[in-house]
Amino acid sequence: SYVLTQPPSVSVAPGQTARITCGGNNIGSKSVHWYQQKPGQAPVLVVYDDSDRPSGIPERFSGSNSGNTATLTISRVEAGDEADYYCQVWDSSSDHLVVFGGGTKLTVL
Amino acid sequence: QVQLVQSGAEVKKPGASVKVSCKASGYTFTGYYMHWVRQAPGQGLEWMGRINPNSGGTNYAQKFQGRVTMTRDTSISTAYMELSRLRSDDTAVYYCARGPLMGLRPLDYWGQGTLVTVSS
Numbered sequence: 001s002y003v004l005t006q007p008p009s010v011s012v013a014p015g016q017t018a019r020i021t022c023g024g025n026n027i028g029s030k031s032v033h034w035y036q037q038k039p040g041q042a043p044v045l046v047v048y049d050d051s052d053r054p055s056g057i058p059e060r061f062s063g064s065n066s067g068n069t070a071t072l073t074i075s076r077v078e079a080g081d082e083a084d085y086y087c088q089v090w091d092s093s094s095d096h097l098v099v100f101g102g103g104t105k106l107t108v109l
Numbered sequence: 110q111v112q113l114v115q116s117g118a119e120v121k122k123p124g125a126s127v128k129v130s131c132k133a134s135g136y137t138f139t140g141y142y143m144h145w146v147r148q149a150p151g152q153g154l155e156w157m158g159r160i161n162p163n164s165g166g167t168n169y170a171q172k173f174q175g176r177v178t179m180t181r182d183t184s185i186s187t188a189y190m191e192l193s194r195l196r197s198d199d200t201a202v203y204y205c206a207r208g209p210l211m212g213l214r215p216l217d218y219w220g221q222g223t224l225v226t227v228s229s
Contacts, residue, residue: 030213
């Protein structure tokens with residue numbers, strides 16, 4: 001089945017830009033979705049279809065996808081952005097229709 | 110507003126079964142798939158399967174085939190996930206999440222999660 005690879009952790013100072021990558025074979029041909037999960041809470045969708053934002057998600061959250069890497073970018077990082085982030089794609093070629101990356105812990109220094 | 114409200118925490122012994130419910134409101138229940146995703150302590154998200162509330166049709170991840178059963182009751186807009194022959198490594202938070210009937214859109218709304226603890 002399709003595999004998504006994320007770095008286990010990313011650290012950034014407040015006010016800086018965080019970039020979280022999601023690697024997969026020719027992932028640029030797929031739609032990538034990103035979820036934010038804070039401790040003890042359910043995941044929340046922050047970016048869908050590579051770069052669109054649901055209503056209520058700040059413009060500081062953006063996404064891109066090309067080649068073998070999708071990227072979630074968080075600009076002007078705030079303490080409240082500290083969370084785990086997961087990328088997700090659909091893989092209709094296997095029984096595992098929904099595939100998640102392993103998750104990236106974003107630490108705000 | 111869309112809400113998915115799950116049943117409360119469960120403690121089960123190895124070999125037993127657990128059934129988790131997910132009550133939907135704020136949208137047409139039969140208009141979206143319901144997915145189930147679990148998360149073991151300190152681990153990532155793991156997709157288990159989905160049910161089409163309209164037809165009752167299901168798709169399960171191979172890992173759970175034979176142990177998981179997803180059902181629904183459209184009269185009360187509720188989906189269920191039953192996992193049998195529980196093992197200690199089934200200890201996890203189980204989430205329901207709404208997904209599209211067509212296309213490759215995301216899982217846009219999630220339940221609050223149900224902790225299932227498997228312990229002798």
